[in-house]
Amino acid sequence: SLFKRQSKLVGLLLPDITNPFFPELARGVEDELQKQDFRLLFGNSDENPEKEQAYIETFLQNQVVGIISATQTSGMFNQEQPAVPTVFLDRTHEGRYTVYADGREGGKIAARELVRRGSRNITVLKGPGHISPVQDRFLGAVEVLAASSVDFQVIQMASLTYEEAEERAKELFRQYPATDGILASNDMTAAAVLHEALRIGKAIPEEVQIIGFDDIPMSRLLFPSLSTIKQPVYEMGKQAAQLLLKLIKKEEVAEQIIQLPVSFVERNTTRKVK
Ligand code: RIB
Numbered sequence: 001s002l003f004k005r006q007s008k009l010v011g012l013l014l015p016d017i018t019n020p021f022f023p024e025l026a027r028g029v030e031d032e033l034q035k036q037d038f039r040l041l042f043g044n045s046d047e048n049p050e051k052e053q054a055y056i057e058t059f060l061q062n063q064v065v066g067i068i069s070a071t072q073t074s075g076m077f078n079q080e081q082p083a084v085p086t087v088f089l090d091r092t093h094e095g096r097y098t099v100y101a102d103g104r105e106g107g108k109i110a111a112r113e114l115v116r117r118g119s120r121n122i123t124v125l126k127g128p129g130h131i132s133p134v135q136d137r138f139l140g141a142v143e144v145l146a147a148s149s150v151d152f153q154v155i156q157m158a159s160l161t162y163e164e165a166e167e168r169a170k171e172l173f174r175q176y177p178a179t180d181g182i183l184a185s186n187d188m189t190a191a192a193v194l195h196e197a198l199r200i201g202k203a204i205p206e207e208v209q210i211i212g213f214d215d216i217p218m219s220r221l222l223f224p225s226l227s228t229i230k231q232p233v234y235e236m237g238k239q240a241a242q243l244l245l246k247l248i249k250k251e252e253v254a255e256q257i258i259q260l261p262v263s264f265v266e267r268n269t270t271r272k273v274k
Contacts (some may be wrong), residue, residue: 032238123176157189
């Protein structure tokens, strides 16, 4: 026939699959694509624009019919319209199809919960500012803290790797020994902070309360189990895949940006209140 057979391949670009947030996100994408017989190619960008670019080129050489990207470097996505339908997932790009969770609200909820449960000297571990979900949750938290009567300070992280989180956690307790509440950029960071707090003999949650962000499966398994802000991670992946499939099939889509809600999950790194 004159019709060119289209591939059923989709490229998925993630920042770093060693953060358990991303496998769950990928699983949501894959399960949904599978239902319509689409398959995935995948790569880690490591927040590196050259790696991102190289993957996009490889995806296109392999005739992907769409791309889902959870990355946000200064790479080609920011300059040009992608050559195939593209959906951004977790991270926002001005004017592009996006599925993400309400990080701003999440940051507010986390700050309110710490204050409500009695923390009076709060340290915010701030992730890299170019990562939009991380920046959103930071802005939300600071908005609430600045309007409250508690003391707070911010520690800036250059990356969200576990290694850096461990370093910053050590620094945190050296620099701010009176801190009694910590808002971490994500659950991986929170896990490193919890580990360090216990190592130096802090009672959790009596002396220090900690709230993470994401609700990765690991957060239930920590001891004490981690209170956190839950993102609907699997659902985010699923909805990104659904949106991409509509774009590939040139079906009408109702909204360019889909924002999903977040919620507080109370576990044992925060104190109980009535
Ligand atoms: O990319 C790092 C973080 O952004 C993840 O842990 C998750 O919080 C995401 O929104």
